Amino acid sequence: MVHAFKIGYINIVGEKMKLVIIGGGPAAVIAAFTAKSIDSNVDVILVKNEKGVFVKCEAPYNLAGMPKLEDAVLPDEMIKEKGINIVYGEVKEINRNKKSVKTENEEINYDKLIVATGARSWVPPIPGIENALTLRDADDVKKIKEKIAGANKVAIIGAGAIGVEIAAQLKKIGKEVTTIELMPTVLPGAYDEEFIKKAEAIIEKEVNLMLSTKTLEIKEGKVITDKGEINADAIIAVTGVRANSELAKNAGLEVGKYGVTINEYMQTSDENIFAAGDCTDTRIKLATNAVMQGKAAALNALGVKTKRYKETGAMISDIFGYAIGRVGKTEKEAGECKVGTANSFSKYQMHPGAEPITVKLIFDKEDKLVGAQIWGKEGVAERINLLSLAIAKEMKKEEIAQLDYCAHPSNTPLPFSEPIVMAAENVK
Amino acid sequence: MVHAFKIGYINIVGEKMKLVIIGGGPAAVIAAFTAKSIDSNVDVILVKNEKGVFVKCEAPYNLAGMPKLEDAVLPDEMIKEKGINIVYGEVKEINRNKKSVKTENEEINYDKLIVATGARSWVPPIPGIENALTLRDADDVKKIKEKIAGANKVAIIGAGAIGVEIAAQLKKIGKEVTTIELMPTVLPGAYDEEFIKKAEAIIEKEVNLMLSTKTLEIKEGKVITDKGEINADAIIAVTGVRANSELAKNAGLEVGKYGVTINEYMQTSDENIFAAGDCTDTRIKLATNAVMQGKAAALNALGVKTKRYKETGAMISDIFGYAIGRVGKTEKEAGECKVGTANSFSKYQMHPGAEPITVKLIFDKEDKLVGAQIWGKEGVAERINLLSLAIAKEMKKEEIAQLDYCAHPSNTPLPFSEPIVMAAENVK
Numbered sequence: 001m002v003h004a005f006k007i008g009y010i011n012i013v014g015e016k017m018k019l020v021i022i023g024g025g026p027a028a029v030i031a032a033f034t035a036k037s038i039d040s041n042v043d044v045i046l047v048k049n050e051k052g053v054f055v056k057c058e059a060p061y062n063l064a065g066m067p068k069l070e071d072a073v074l075p076d077e078m079i080k081e082k083g084i085n086i087v088y089g090e091v092k093e094i095n096r097n098k099k100s101v102k103t104e105n106e107e108i109n110y111d112k113l114i115v116a117t118g119a120r121s122w123v124p125p126i127p128g129i130e131n132a133l134t135l136r137d138a139d140d141v142k143k144i145k146e147k148i149a150g151a152n153k154v155a156i157i158g159a160g161a162i163g164v165e166i167a168a169q170l171k172k173i174g175k176e177v178t179t180i181e182l183m184p185t186v187l188p189g190a191y192d193e194e195f196i197k198k199a200e201a202i203i204e205k206e207v208n209l210m211l212s213t214k215t216l217e218i219k220e221g222k223v224i225t226d227k228g229e230i231n232a233d234a235i236i237a238v239t240g241v242r243a244n245s246e247l248a249k250n251a252g253l254e255v256g257k258y259g260v261t262i263n264e265y266m267q268t269s270d271e272n273i274f275a276a277g278d279c280t281d282t283r284i285k286l287a288t289n290a291v292m293q294g295k296a297a298a299l300n301a302l303g304v305k306t307k308r309y310k311e312t313g314a315m316i317s318d319i320f321g322y323a324i325g326r327v328g329k330t331e332k333e334a335g336e337c338k339v340g341t342a343n344s345f346s347k348y349q350m351h352p353g354a355e356p357i358t359v360k361l362i363f364d365k366e367d368k369l370v371g372a373q374i375w376g377k378e379g380v381a382e383r384i385n386l387l388s389l390a391i392a393k394e395m396k397k398e399e400i401a402q403l404d405y406c407a408h409p410s411n412t413p414l415p416f417s418e419p420i421v422m423a424a425e426n427v428k
Numbered sequence: 429m430v431h432a433f434k435i436g437y438i439n440i441v442g443e444k445m446k447l448v449i450i451g452g453g454p455a456a457v458i459a460a461f462t463a464k465s466i467d468s469n470v471d472v473i474l475v476k477n478e479k480g481v482f483v484k485c486e487a488p489y490n491l492a493g494m495p496k497l498e499d500a501v502l503p504d505e506m507i508k509e510k511g512i513n514i515v516y517g518e519v520k521e522i523n524r525n526k527k528s529v530k531t532e533n534e535e536i537n538y539d540k541l542i543v544a545t546g547a548r549s550w551v552p553p554i555p556g557i558e559n560a561l562t563l564r565d566a567d568d569v570k571k572i573k574e575k576i577a578g579a580n581k582v583a584i585i586g587a588g589a590i591g592v593e594i595a596a597q598l599k600k601i602g603k604e605v606t607t608i609e610l611m612p613t614v615l616p617g618a619y620d621e622e623f624i625k626k627a628e629a630i631i632e633k634e635v636n637l638m639l640s641t642k643t644l645e646i647k648e649g650k651v652i653t654d655k656g657e658i659n660a661d662a663i664i665a666v667t668g669v670r671a672n673s674e675l676a677k678n679a680g681l682e683v684g685k686y687g688v689t690i691n692e693y694m695q696t697s698d699e700n701i702f703a704a705g706d707c708t709d710t711r712i713k714l715a716t717n718a719v720m721q722g723k724a725a726a727l728n729a730l731g732v733k734t735k736r737y738k739e740t741g742a743m744i745s746d747i748f749g750y751a752i753g754r755v756g757k758t759e760k761e762a763g764e765c766k767v768g769t770a771n772s773f774s775k776y777q778m779h780p781g782a783e784p785i786t787v788k789l790i791f792d793k794e795d796k797l798v799g800a801q802i803w804g805k806e807g808v809a810e811r812i813n814l815l816s817l818a819i820a821k822e823m824k825k826e827e828i829a830q831l832d833y834c835a836h837p838s839n840t841p842l843p844f845s846e847p848i849v850m851a852a853e854n855v856k
Binding site: 026029030055057058061066067071072286287288289290291292309310311312313314315316317318323325327348350351352378379380381382383384385386388389390392393395399400402403404405406407408409410411412414415416418420 | 454457458483485486489494495499500714715716717718719720737738739740741742743744745746751753755776778779780806807808809810811812813814816817818820821823827828830831832833834835836837838839840842843844846848
């Protein structure tokens, strides 16, 4: 069957279209799946440099062995069994004139190309930074596990979401943890103050938390800060990520502050090259965004014009067994706005196992939902998703207050205590 | 401050408006709260015949003492402390000419009246039905607890949501349970067949489940059915509820098949009388609906014109530790429709504690979401609520598939495995 007539892609009528995807993370893999699912005749080639697909979000949990590292690596068979070809290797060059990519060993031609090269750990230029380990890939997990095997004291530089999750897992396996953060709060910039305070109250019970602390130098076994020296058998720096955009840049593609520039159809400055995931010019470097971008990139590469979905920035992280989530803007980011907050419980409050939950909703001047934050032990993620949908649909306070929700003793708050509805009603 | 100028209610300018509410359940209590919260000058009088507010959904759980009965009764102080007056008594008559209600002991005048008389257990006219206990109120809990204290075998007539929840709690405290259901399935009519099957597979492992079984007679210690006799130390009939609409009917108010007739402003056939909750003409007799109707009735009674919210019928129940939820129409109810189903997990599937979850979405011919069903152990209720919002907003398949959701190992499925999104993508 001729591809061109099936989905409207008109290039090499009568021949198989060749879609090459560079990368091995969620954006790349999902782009490949999507392309194959909309047209099984497309020749999809995934060029990746590692065996298996490491589920990066599990990295902190792998440190405590829950789950084991090998269980967090999805097998490449799940890709191959869809009829996707995998070429193992690192792409050294994109040749836009020849429409090819070159690895160490081979050159592969493409009709359309998707760049999904991801991001890598970034560390600040502190003297001795090479004495700190980073955590992103499966290899990083192995290195840290080796290092901490005999260690007692661990210093973590950075109190962002991943830094806090690493701290929690290291505590779980009995390490003494010092967390050093340059900024005056944990999760800097990600949440409004009252939510940050909830997180800090939990974290400072568990680790030696040093905020507003500048790391001056890292030595083997020691972190020197402007507030004193910290002895540590292992030092981990979790200070952010940067897009892997050099390959695209070297090929002359436009690159912005946060990565490869794309238009609303996931297209780079070369009409035959698309990009998706952490390597693109977005501040929101999350696996879920990578997945959605991968889908959209594949559709557009195959000629199915599809606008990027509405990124609302839905995210959640773990704070020593509590969940903190946000979507849209914080109150601070929203500027002039109206806010409603409500406290409730995860189950009927008299029911065994009921846990507190706090929901904050942020509306603009016209009462349109623009942001939300949630703190609790259960039911945080799904409520963030609900509010993400409400933000994408530009829903108003009254519409959210009129949500028809369900209630059940062991599954939800009391029938009159759904915190999303209460927060919408409480808006001042 | 003169009430009339505050919210636009114009009747007895300069005098306090008198709002009388008949009932002690969620519709009545929330109506009272709402009225006081929008105008603290309104004289709100709640006429109820029991001390405290029994949280009826806890009744099955009270049987196993989790929670204790006394913990499931909210104290009337929470009502009184808002400045709401409580008159204890049973209303015998509404006099629409005099605009008053009469209890055994007193007559109370009203400017506006809200009827929120709830519903009661209904049992079919089986010979000897008086030998079966029912379960709805706190008194019912006490009676059943007394009866089962020395019992070993319990027969439950009815395998609807509450019947199944009672069975689970009685099993928990070591009873041998036989469940007898007239219809050929558990949860009759509430879910599509594949979801019913999931529930049945769990239930029949735990109880002696007799479907398509007609109860012919109930004797002390024995249920006689068309499939044989069941010996039972205690017999409980959970065969539905009926609206308490007699009071309204006797006052000449219009009453429909399921209860008191109301318009979209919660108004009965008398413009000064509103109705809310289980006593109204709705098939959906749920506490959450009662709450939303109570709010709307109070607003309208106080002159704040407010349309009834969009009832989507969001509901959830417990099947021996699993949750089953629905919203909108089933596939069967929807008729001509498109369906998408997806299986996923409550956490990253390699993460400890990940539990399977199944989501089914039902779209109409124009790809508008009209219904959903979910089965799982965690994250069912909040997803039902999300889909309830999507139904109320008449969202399309593509919009749901483009949801920007969050992902985290211990809180959600894998980044590419949110079952709501997958189900929307899987639509055939």
